[in-house]
Amino acid sequence: MRKSLIRFPLALGLVLFSGWLAASPMTNLLGQLSQFDYQDYVGTLQDFGTRYFNTQGNVNATNYLAGTLGNFGMTVRQEAFNYGGYTRNNVEATLPGLVTPNQIFIIGAHFDSTSNAAATDAPGADDNASGTAAMLEIASVLSQYQFASTIRFIGFNAEEQGLIGSQAYAAAAKVRGDAIVGMLNLDMIAFSSGNTPGTLELIGDQSLLSQFIDATTAYVTGLPIIAYPEDKWGSDHYPFLKSQYQGSSALLAIEDYPWRQPGWNPTYHTTADSTNTPNYLDYGFGFKVTQASAATLADLAGLIPEPPVMLLLLSGLLLAARGRRGGVTRRLNEQTADDARRAQSGRWVSNESGTS
Numbered sequence: 379m380r381k382s383l384i385r386f387p388l389a390l391g392l393v394l395f396s397g398w399l400a401a402s403p404m405t406n407l408l409g410q411l412s413q414f415d416y417q418d419y420v421g422t423l424q425d426f427g428t429r430y431f432n433t434q435g436n437v438n439a440t441n442y443l444a445g446t447l448g449n450f451g452m453t454v455r456q457e458a459f460n461y462g463g464y465t466r467n468n469v470e471a472t473l474p475g476l477v478t479p480n481q482i483f484i485i486g487a488h489f490d491s492t493s494n495a496a497a498t499d500a501p502g503a504d505d506n507a508s509g510t511a512a513m514l515e516i517a518s519v520l521s522q523y524q525f526a527s528t529i530r531f532i533g534f535n536a537e538e539q540g541l542i543g544s545q546a547y548a549a550a551a552k553v554r555g556d557a558i559v560g561m562l563n564l565d566m567i568a569f570s571s572g573n574t575p576g577t578l579e580l581i582g583d584q585s586l587l588s589q590f591i592d593a594t595t596a597y598v599t600g601l602p603i604i605a606y607p608e609d610k611w612g613s614d615h616y617p618f619l620k621s622q623y624q625g626s627s628a629l630l631a632i633e634d635y636p637w638r639q640p641g642w643n644p645t646y647h648t649t650a651d652s653t654n655t656p657n658y659l660d661y662g663f664g665f666k667v668t669q670a671s672a673a674t675l676a677d678l679a680g681l682i683p684e685p686p687v688m689l690l691l692l693s694g695l696l697l698a699a700r701g702r703r704g705g706v707t708r709r710l711n712e713q714t715a716d717d718a719r720r721a722q723s724g725r726w727v728s729n730e731s732g733t734s
């Protein structure tokens with residue numbers, strides 16, 4: 379049998395196989411996310427007692443976030459701002475992009491909390507341990523992969539005082555000239571509204587809403603989404619909306635918006651926003667939002683297939699190219715030999731034995 383006849387299916391096989399492998403990193407990535415870990419992060423954050431901006435609990439939570447993100451192997455930076463006579467910090471971990479490192483995507487969640495007894499007791503389980511836990515779980519997995527663009531994982535502080543931390547962050551980023559292309563903000567994503575099936579509401583710039591919905595449709599089952607393409611204040615996405623931050627696109631993922639309408643979390647900003655409240659949090663729902671956010675972010679930032687997959691793909695393509703070139707050369711050589719034989723004997727000579 380001709381070598382080129384073996385080579386072509388082999389090359390095709392390699393290309394197809396590497397294509398299949400290249401398509402599956404997203405599935406692999408999403409498979410690394412753990413609902414158990416997600417739930418664990420919610421509990422740990424609540425255990426600080428209160429994360430109200432001017433308490434020691436807030437400082438402890440800040441240090442916990444910095445330590446946890448650092449343990450994932452990323453460079454962590456605390457960014458200070460002043461508010462109400464206190465110096466407080468946002469926490470930022472960076473995963474540098476390998477192709478377009480100057481393009482930045484952000485996933486953020488505010489980790490401070492409030493309640494009717496904020497100085498001592500503000501568990502903030504849904505608002506917003508639920509979103510902060512998702513950011514941490516996504517960071518733990520995405521930090522083990524490579525992306526074309528840079529991803530920043532951010533815990534925002536003092537959101538409850540009026541988006542103080544995120545506004546300080548966006549202002550400093552503008553001064554630096556950071557090209558923040560997209561920003562996903564998770565705030566209150568795990569409240570269970572009892573018998574009614576949960577829906578995730580998305581608020582923000584239309585283009586990003588569409589990308590979030592596309593990624594969710596492709597990779598997550600059973601997460602109904604209602605999109606509100608609105609330029610709305612109310613959480614940390616606001617300073618990053620197109621209207622506020624040139625070149626950026628932002629969205630807020632929240633459960634049971636609009637605010638204060640039927641279905642809205644009745645324990646909002648109370649001491650009962652706690653995992654100790656019976657049948658309160660729907661971790662399964664919060665975890666689906668975590669998966670959808672991870673898929674969106676990985677899509678946006680450009681997940682790079684792992685080196686072995688790239689190597690397979692390259693060798694398949696190379697083999698195919700060599701096979702083609704070899705085949706053409708061989709055909710030309712054969713033809714020349716045939717012509718010579720024909721000229722010599724005056725009749726057609728089979729050259730089947732002449733090929734290897």
Ligand SMILES: [Zn+2]
Binds near residue numbers: 488505565566
């Ligand atoms: Zn909140």
